[in-house]
Amino acid sequence: MNPIRKVIDSIHRVADGDFSVKVNLKGIGELEELSESFNKMTNELSGIETLRSDFINNFSHEFKTPIVSVRGFAKILKENSLSEEERQDYLDIIIKESERLAMLSSNVLTLAKYENLEIMMDKVPFRLDEQIRRSIILLEPKWSDKDITINLDLDKVIYSSNEEMLQQIWINLVDNAIKFSHKAGLIEITLANVNEEIHFSIQDYGVGMDEHTKAHLFDKFFQGMLLIPKKGMDWDFLW
Template identity: 40%
Template sequence: MRRSRSLKLQFVWTIFLILVSTSMISGVILLGLMKIGVINSLSGYPFLRLAITLLSCVIIGTTISLVVSKRILKPINDLVEGTKEIAKGNFEIHIENDTLKDELGALIDNFNLMAAELKNVDLVHNDFITNFSHEFKTPIVSIRGFAKQLNNPNLSEKDKQESIAIILEETERLSNLSMNILLLSKIENQKKITLKKSSYYLDEQLRMCILLLQNLWEEKNIELSLDLAHLRVTADEELLMQLWLNLIKNAIRYSHIGGTITISCSVFGNAVKVNIQDNGIGMTDYAQKHIFDKFYQGDPSHHAVGNGLGLTIAARIVQLHGGKMQVKSKQGKGATFISILPAIYTEETPTITS
């Protein structure tokens, strides 16, 4: 409201100054004409004198308005040109605003902020397309190469089976990539969709995830340590199932053979806290800053077994529930992913440890 009044006052003040300036300049000109006798010689022509007075006021007022409007309308013209550049896809545009402190100045500042945000979105989009193309192309090239080998009539049975196994593995990777892209697209647009919340036991869900991934942790001879409070929660069961599967898979992937994964859930103030900790390879400080970025994989040796979307999806699911995710890690000493989901538990009974 204060800014609105400020703009109105500025507009009224500008008109007032134009009128006053026009009156003063016209008056000076008329006095000059009177001194040289031009006006006095027209004393018998009142309408002509009136016409000369009005015409001088119109010409002087219009001239002043043109000069003043050029300065006043410059920021608006800059905004018009800026929007044209934005429409062309040029997000490098920036409008200078050194003096304006009113609504127009705020509009220019917000325009510059919008251009900067669109530039970031464009960079992220281009990076996403580049990474997705690379992730999609790699298994296809691998499948094509091994499929060609199968056409070789001299290929041994052992090599055939190895080629078939690799093709199946790469098609599974493509399938997982496609499903993760679809899931990521869904949850990134979830703001407009109501979460399908239901009431269920969180500890039972975590145990189910462990059972579903049994082949993976048994293959690496990983020991599981559980500290699960018996909590009934109200949340989107399907999305949280995906969250825990992604985090536990990640812990298994980066654990050493014979390592240990600790999973716990407990009440944390008015929230629920779930810790998933491994004692595997850990990560650098740089990796911790980018671990939730799309397609980012901190350890190059594990690129073949993931697509860099699991943790991005996990973080977004926690965010959708109004929570936050933290990661604590040191290189060579494992990592702990902490998910804090606010106000979703309804009851608690004593902790069950196994």
């Protein structure tokens, strides 16, 4: 009865919210199968809990600025001393910030889904190189507007994943490279099969990152601060 007691004790711990608990029953086939199923269940529950907590944290962090902006300009619109031109300008800001909120909510959900690979669904094989090309075409107005040249060196690669979610990653990476590239700059993108591994590289020649920014490169929602020198001793700060 000892193995059954261990399972019962573990179930009580899961019921109390401890999703890190694992059972390791050996010797009897059915009990080993029970162990595997139980541990898979706790892994899934842990992933769901991570989705929940990450969404709450990301929501409060990333959504604060546009919400404050919308509230502030809405209060200003209640004043009677504003000209019609000022009212239209403030309404345009509120509309843009509302659209930004909608985009942020979509991005946070996509990020949370993609980080929990164990519960990712709808994996299908597709041409990774063609997906990267499509992502670049979608951003054509942005890199054309800055007269940026994009050099591609893409091997044919077939990959199995959630196609829609992975495309969002390429769009974010390319969009970021465009954003921080100088006008008439260059972006180089490569995709290669190397010893049965997939290697992807994207390189721009823009403003670059300081050591502090590099140290936080993979922290969620971290944004580096750029110092842009102007004439004399004045500096512009760009986040």
